[in-house]
Amino acid sequence: MHRVNAEMKSCIEECLRCYQTCLSTAMGHCLEIGDQHTEPKHFSLIMACAEICRTSAHVMLIGSELHKRTCRLCAEICAQCAADCERIGEMKDCVDACRHCAESCQKMAA
Amino acid sequence: MHRVNAEMKSCIEECLRCYQTCLSTAMGHCLEIGDQHTEPKHFSLIMACAEICRTSAHVMLIGSELHKRTCRLCAEICAQCAADCERIGEMKDCVDACRHCAESCQKMAA
Amino acid sequence: MHRVNAEMKSCIEECLRCYQTCLSTAMGHCLEIGDQHTEPKHFSLIMACAEICRTSAHVMLIGSELHKRTCRLCAEICAQCAADCERIGEMKDCVDACRHCAESCQKMAA
Amino acid sequence: MHRVNAEMKSCIEECLRCYQTCLSTAMGHCLEIGDQHTEPKHFSLIMACAEICRTSAHVMLIGSELHKRTCRLCAEICAQCAADCERIGEMKDCVDACRHCAESCQKMAA
Numbered sequence: 417m418h419r420v421n422a423e424m425k426s427c428i429e430e431c432l433r434c435y436q437t438c439l440s441t442a443m444g445h446c447l448e449i450g451d452q453h454t455e456p457k458h459f460s461l462i463m464a465c466a467e468i469c470r471t472s473a474h475v476m477l478i479g480s481e482l483h484k485r486t487c488r489l490c491a492e493i494c495a496q497c498a499a500d501c502e503r504i505g506e507m508k509d510c511v512d513a514c515r516h517c518a519e520s521c522q523k524m525a526a
Numbered sequence: 527m528h529r530v531n532a533e534m535k536s537c538i539e540e541c542l543r544c545y546q547t548c549l550s551t552a553m554g555h556c557l558e559i560g561d562q563h564t565e566p567k568h569f570s571l572i573m574a575c576a577e578i579c580r581t582s583a584h585v586m587l588i589g590s591e592l593h594k595r596t597c598r599l600c601a602e603i604c605a606q607c608a609a610d611c612e613r614i615g616e617m618k619d620c621v622d623a624c625r626h627c628a629e630s631c632q633k634m635a636a
Numbered sequence: 637m638h639r640v641n642a643e644m645k646s647c648i649e650e651c652l653r654c655y656q657t658c659l660s661t662a663m664g665h666c667l668e669i670g671d672q673h674t675e676p677k678h679f680s681l682i683m684a685c686a687e688i689c690r691t692s693a694h695v696m697l698i699g700s701e702l703h704k705r706t707c708r709l710c711a712e713i714c715a716q717c718a719a720d721c722e723r724i725g726e727m728k729d730c731v732d733a734c735r736h737c738a739e740s741c742q743k744m745a746a
Numbered sequence: 747m748h749r750v751n752a753e754m755k756s757c758i759e760e761c762l763r764c765y766q767t768c769l770s771t772a773m774g775h776c777l778e779i780g781d782q783h784t785e786p787k788h789f790s791l792i793m794a795c796a797e798i799c800r801t802s803a804h805v806m807l808i809g810s811e812l813h814k815r816t817c818r819l820c821a822e823i824c825a826q827c828a829a830d831c832e833r834i835g836e837m838k839d840c841v842d843a844c845r846h847c848a849e850s851c852q853k854m855a856a
Contacts, residue, residue: 420770432762439807440750443683447676454674456589456667463663464590470800471581477769479566480574482603489599493592530660542652549697550640553793557786564784566777573773580690587659676809684810691801699786700794702823709819713812 434517438466488525494518544627548576598635654737658686708745764847768796818855824848
């Protein structure tokens with residue numbers, strides 16, 4: 417990709433991976449199981465996490481210096497989503513994707 | 527809309543109006559005029575502003591409590607975009623939309 | 637908005653209204669009621685409808701001639717979403733927003 | 747990812763790769779070079795291609811059967827974007843990403 421250094425390229429990948437995992441987990445796993453998995457507090461958090469990850473990648477791809485701020489917010493929300501997925505259980509992929517994305521975004525935001 | 531109070535409804539409208547104005551100004555006005563209007567610093571800022579406004583509305587529509595954080599970030603970026611559009615000139619609609627959106631998001635974030 | 641005529645401006649408004657209605661209905665009304673409302677077939681349709689409406693508006697705002705094709709697809713999907721919301725019931729706002737959007741997109745696609 | 751088979755997983759990857767390449771090429775390469783690269787016809791096509799690729803991936807991740815229709819449209823627009831990037835030249839990465847995505851989406855749409 418044009419003018420995107422290795423560290424940013426890796427962060428874009430983590431954001432898009434976390435976006436994919438959160439969205440497919442919510443719409444597949446959570447909807448199917450129901451119960452705690454579709455309680456509005458959890459379901460809206462995982463969907464909001466998918467959206468902010470998608471946007472964080474987008475702002476890096478646009479080449480804007482604002483990516484530091486979107487990455488910082490993304491890191492916070494991913495950490496919160498990881499904790500909530502862990503609390504409910506049975507969503508190890510989502511916990512891992514959120515943690516890796518949070519770590520990568522934290523570095524980009526520094 | 528379901529469970530969206532009047533103040534939030536108004537903020538969603540401002541975010542979507544600012545998103546529309548930033549995106550159509552960049553892709554219409556800025557691309558046509560060129561020069562300062564397509565310098566990467568300005569063009570990437572107005573495109574990133576469009577994206578964060580779109581996302582800020584989305585997180586409110588999802589019904590997530592995280593909207594306070596996305597609104598706060600949206601307010602900051604809109605203020606920065608308004609200032610840059612004013613610096614370059616000939617973008618009064620965009621300056622106004624960004625200022626109104628920043629004000630509305632600031633209230634939601636409080 | 638720059639270079640957007642009255643008919644297109646109206647279609648963008650309908651798309652964004654339908655996007656808002658579908659997304660807030662799914663994440664508010666449907667999640668809360670559960671049962672038929674969160675069956676994957678219905679829930680994924682209303683979420684996909686929200687996404688294509690969002691994109692249809694975006695392509696018009698970008699100023700691309702491709703908007704005729706995204707509007708045609710949006711009209712088809714909105715009609716399908718309206719029918720499914722009517723089948724399940726208790727979603728009159730969503731049925732109306734989808735029908736109005738379908739009609740407006742059909743005209744733009746012509 | 748939940749309930750996403752290997753062929754669909756590969757198509758999602760192609761769509762997100764093409765989205766990344768189109769967006770970063772437009773906002774990096776095209777804006778920097780200017781001239782033919784920022785003529786509205788080309789620039790709006792590459793930006794619309796990025797958007798439809800992003801949406802095509804999203805609809806697959808949502809788990810909607812409508813993905814066949816969004817994939818078909820994505821394949822058409824990617825083919826058109828590849829041809830336009832080839833006409834202007836100096837965008838081999840974008841031509842390749844668009845062709846691979848078009849091919850993968852064509853299969854999913856079948």
